[in-house]
Amino acid sequence: MPFKPFTSLIDLVPHEADLARLRYQLHSHPELAFSENQTSDLVAAHLRDYGYEVHRGIAETGVVGTLSIGDGCRTIGIRADLDALPICEANTFAHASKHPGRMHACGHDGHTAMLLGAAKQLAQNRCFNGTVNLIFQPAEERGFDSGAKQMIAEGLFERFPCDAVFAMHNHPGKPAGTFMFRSGAFMAAGDRVFIKIVGQGGHAARPHLAHDPVVAASSIVMALQTVVARNVDPTKSAVVTVGKIAGGDAPNVIPGQVELSLSVRSFDPEVRDLLKDRIIALVHAQAKSFDVDATIDYVEGYPVVRNSDEETRFAVEVARELVGRDAVNDSMDMLMGSEDFAYMLQERPGCFLRIGNGPADQGRTLHSPNYDFNNENLAVGAAFWSRLAERYLNLDR
Template sequence: MNRFLTDAKIIQAELGEIRRDLHRHPETGMTETRTARIVADYLKGLGLSVREGVGGTGVVGLLYGQRKTRTVAFRADMDALPMTDRTAGEHRSRIDGKAHACGHDGHTAMLLGAAALLRRGAETLEGNVKFIFQPSEERLPGGALPMIRDGVLDTPRVDGLFTCHVHPGVPQGSVMVTPGYCTVSSAGFTLEVIGKGGHVALPHQAVDPIVMAADCINAAQTIISRRTDPLDSIILAFGTIHGGTANNIIPDTVTLEGTIRALSPKQRDRVVAMFRETVEATARKHGGDFRLDVRMEYPSVYNALGMVSILREAAAKVVGASRVICTERPFMGGEDVAYFHERIPGAFWFMGTGNPDMGFDHPLHSPLFDFDETVLSLGAAIHAQCAADFLSATVVPRVPGAETRRQGCEASRNRP
């Protein structure tokens, strides 16, 4: 058995206790004071150098190795979601309207476990290890940029970053990673369709924004189905629609909210432009008007190929090569770890938690999402193995340039 996994199994119960405690006491973006205190106290107990209040409620632990010429970092997000927890068991959330439904409690416990594993063999490490516990991944504008502005990647300068996220769509105990672009670049929008209110008995004297809004929704569907390459990973979706006060009144306005997601910022911006053109033409056809507010959200996460190679080899040492999945299919969610990857080479990967036999097959952000805690020791061991392998590597991966990223995007579009 892998030496890190052997040690991780020894602290499995401890990691489970930490995870359940965090699950019972979830804290949303930039309010993770209790979580941050637990993290900082644990790291201090290991003898690590600890910075608190980084970028808000972030915590950074630093473990110095035998040589200090190279530094590898790991990032775990700490925040919960503003929703009700419907999981069973004694670890169910005790805070109304807050739940760890995206596994960040597990991410935090895994990384604390990795810190414990690496602390035991610090004298053999060929460099430094930085443990980044980030607030507010779920809440825009995210916690990554505030931590970066607070110098999280400096002193010592970070040379590479690994980030794990649990995933119920991947079999429990397996690892999945996507080289190149692995998440999408997203934009949120608010569309106000402006008509002219009136009585439903006199529709010719009004401009019906409800009909106009319905037409906008239908017209927008052709942007993806008829105006973009079928091989491109693009989403245009409406999430909310609000309008009207009574069944016999044509309202003045209808407000819609939604999201646009694409594999690259260039694709995203092109769809945004087409959406604006479509809405303008639809409003003009009905004799109405519109206001469209588009908010650029997280950029795409780009996995550096060299970092992916290190991750795959390290994971194979822990779970076996047959359980390491390399896919070209991107995850259509957004992640602010992208801001780290814009500055340093990184690998963002998934730890599989899917286990239908145990009832652990609910998707991320479901009020029923949960997982088998045995994956905590696996994640901790993989983190530790990645650190050892990165620090002993002959060549350190570099941040890919714009041309390399473009080629990676084209390659993903042309996949079979």
């Protein structure tokens, strides 16, 4: 069989308009975690058209497309995420969400379009010897019991063996079409804490007859700021953020309860345990001092994203071949955000990488109602995935 060249960027540039139309279709019809039915249908239909063997119903709405060429035994897995967020889109362009309260505010529409673009290129070029498993995963945004965790529990890697796995996420604030990598710990573990402060409500003019949960909750919020500052080794990273405080309905009424919601981030397992212990102890101690009760639901979320050295070096090499050395950062700073691809990296060696999404001005950051994925990335991302798979499944060339 004559040698075919590996995919280059010029191979995908002619398909940019088609990829953009595909992304617009996905963006305008966002679906939330484990409800990505229309999205799953679209992905499956495209994969079948390209000649893939399609497997559905994995983690409810997940899709895996497999394609084997030649007699090679090597296998690779590449993941894209399908779900959107419960956000009301503020954009007014033609492809804005048609479903109020749901929006692709994290770029999963772009991630899916890039991988489908690669799927088509791989099937047409057929320049590899082995098996490609394209994993379209639901419910990345859920925060706990996510799509990656459920797919693995349902036998993802037993059914679709992968010698290595890879995934990509866009990164506003870095130039479009540039790549960022980091070996080892890259993104933080993320836990969520739900606290209910229960007191005794009463009249605002007679606070001595009540046990005010608002005052107690306010003190807890301030006390939580000391957990990282005074308990965690300053050479290690951690974040405790109170993202929600809710209680009361009127200025002249002391409510009976207040609810707090926290986001807790860390990299070190010992720090993660320390944060949990200190938060629980501090909340109960503060509540007792105000003569109120506290209940705590501490939900362990995604683990740390840890990229394996060999697979990261390989992905960096492929990116440099594709876009040049100057457009590739192989030692990006660690990020305090979390990502459920971490579960897959616990099962198989691999690499999670970032691709720049252009300026983050006018509030166009991730999870913003003004966000939109940058179409300049579509051909670049599809070409990268294609070349990565081809190179990985042709390491003897």
